[in-house]
Amino acid sequence: MTVGIVMLVHTALGRAEQVARHWAAAGCPVVIHVDKGVPRKTHDAFLAALSDVKHIRFSTRYRCEWGTWGIVAASQAASETMLREFAQVRHVYLASGSCLPLRPVEELIDYLAARPKTDFIESATTADVPWTVGGLDEERFTLRFPVSWKKNRYLFDKFVEVQRRFNLKRTMPNGIVPHMGSQWWCLSRQTLSAILQDPERATYDRFFKHVWIPDESYFQTLARQYATKIESRSLTLSKFDFQGKPHIFYDDHLQLLRRSDCFVARKIWPHANRLYEAFLTDVAGAMKKTEPNPGKIDRIFSKAVERRTRGRAGLYMQSRFPNEDWENGVTAAPYSMFQGFTELFEDFETWLARATGARVHGHLFAPDGVHFAEGQTAINGALSDSPILRDYNAEAFLTNLIWNTRGERQCFQFGPADNQKINWRVAKDPNAQVSVITGAWAVPLFRSNFNFADIRSMAAALQKRESDHMDVLRSPYTKARVRIWTMAEFIEAPMEPLQGILDEIGRTKLRRLSEAPRMVDLTGFGQFLQNLKNQGMHPYLMGDFPVELGIEAPQKPPRKPYLVR
Structure with missing residues (x-):
């Protein structure tokens, strides 16, 4: 034999x-x-x-x-x-x-x-088959498929749609239970001859001729009728x-x-x-x-x-790049985005780099160019400071930056004047740590020498963009670690939020902060905001900022009277 x-x-x-x-x-x-x-x-x-x-x-x-x-x-x-x-x-x-x-x-x-007497044929019921691809399990037996899926996919789909709409279904002949599996089998002579010489073969053949992918179900189903011992494997x-x-x-x-x-x-x-x-x-x-x-x-x-299908975290490759949310991690490593800090502090980037050892960039998405740390014109991965190249795909620029600098914490500044296309990418990224001081964009306008009419127009536009960004960061779909302060509440006690930021970044060289970065002079800022209000523009993102500067030296308590004997 x-x-x-x-x-x-x-x-x-x-x-x-x-x-x-x-x-x-x-x-x-x-x-x-x-x-x-x-x-x-x-x-x-x-x-x-x-x-x-x-x-x-x-x-x-x-x-x-x-x-x-x-x-x-x-x-x-x-x-x-x-x-x-x-x-x-x-x-x-x-x-x-x-x-x-x-x-x-x-x-x-x-x-x-x-x-x-053993038959080696993969044979499992449709409920037990996990590998069917294409959306048809039981329906491949209950519907008819008179046209080829490969040659005429449109007609194939239309036939399926019509049969579903009018509930046109077939029943298995003689009550047999449909089974599926690999088409590559090894059957004993006894089982194979019983299938081929079955008196009901014409009935079975007529039924399976209109089953979808019958080579994965014909022998797999009929072998269950005649085999004495089946090993369900190929x-x-x-x-x-x-x-x-x-x-x-x-x-x-x-x-x-x-x-x-x-x-x-x-x-x-x-x-x-x-x-x-x-x-x-x-x-x-x-x-x-x-x-x-x-x-x-x-x-x-x-x-x-x-x-x-998933790839490596933060690496976008050909097999999954066109598919939204297929990424295995939006970016490759944790990073920090700061909004409003460089506007409020004069030496924030230098101070943060010194305190954490991270690479601290300026405004990477500024309209005039990419402000890399230390004034570099290019960075790891041949990323250029050209705003044209960056804005071709701002989201990819960010993910490339994080991927190419793995092992080194990246921090960068952001603001409402920057390219806003990365807002959702950052918000949905669990690796992102976002710290925002709302309303700080008004400080450069306050210190500028523009005409007040122009300042009012720019302030209205910037406030609208920052408000939209805050809606994104407060969205239920946001996965980033987000902390938001109004400018008024931040300047009341800046040490605590700064300490929290450093603790979260880690690798800080200081156990406790003894001094904060130097804050810009805000004398007259409250009156500046009031002037904007008087001109019809309501600056609400700064919080409850008094007309007179709220940062004042604490008054010495009055001396107690005493008697001289």
Whole structure:
């Protein structure tokens, strides 16, 4: 008794010939189905090339298109040829032209001989199948699919929509329970012949012809009717990505495939010469005898899928960049954004860099350019100080800056006059620490020498932009660490909020602050705000700021009277 190999071939016929000879040389009869889409000339040349091999046959040709009945019909025809032509076959192994034996064929023969009545076919109910991709589980059986999904996706979707709207459903024939699984199976002669010779086969075939992707359900369902012992697994190693597309194995997967201990793997790249040379070898150079265990490499594939779909935190790559909220972390490291501090303190950037050891930038998103720390014109990652390049994609500029300076805390200044396109990106970033003194944008206007009419106009515009920004920072979707003070409440007691900022940044060189950065002279600022009010512009973001400067030297308490004796 031996194992019969059914091969479904449609491309890379040269490799298919090489593998077919390998199976046949080990004593396995081979029946090959060549897709009807293969040109007649190519097909005839393929037949002629294998005409010298005694135990190779060819079956009736069908057009095999993904998701349609042709693949099942091809498997049926080739299996019938196998059972009819080779009476000594006990198990039939379904493979494709891109499958590659990973272990000596003799080991597969011995393995199946020790399990003469066991069927190896992945077979699970739709409720238990976690790998269906495309939104159709039970509906692939209850609806009809008369057109190809690949050739005419519009009509396919319309047929589904109409059947759902009018509740047009089919029932499984004879009450059988639908099962699904990998199309690559190995069935015993007894089970396979029972499926192909079933008196109800015409009924089942008629039903499954209008099932979506029937090659993943026809044999998987009917095997449950006749098999005495099913192992719900495939002996073929086949891996799929998160979109349901099969992984292709290349030369650099050699050691990975060795570790799997599987008998067969698909899909192999036709030009993977090293793989074909390594595995189509003699017994002495093959792998050790052991139970197939594809689970040993599942962790690697899981990591590959995670890397492709989620990537590394703060790194935007081709596979997920167009998809909103697919990022695995908005940015790569914690950073701090300060709004209103450089306007209120004269030497804030120098003081903060000295106190924390962080790299403290100016206004990175200022209209006139990127104000890098220490006046640099370029920074890690070849990020330029050009505002044109920055504003082409301001959000990407920020994420690139944080990614390229990992290991060093980045701090930068921001304000309502800057590019506001990064507001939501920062607000939704858990790595962001945002500290805002609202209304501080008015200090440069107060100290400027512009015409008051121009000041009033600029103040109204800046206040509107900062108000919109505060709405973003107070949004329920905000994930950043946000602290907001009005200018009036901040200048009453600046030491406590400054200490909190340093504690949160960490790596501070000071246990407790003994002095704050030098505050600008605000004498007359209250009257300036009152003047804006008098002109019809109401500056409300500063808080309750008195007309007279509220920062006054504490008055000495009056001396107590005393008597002189």
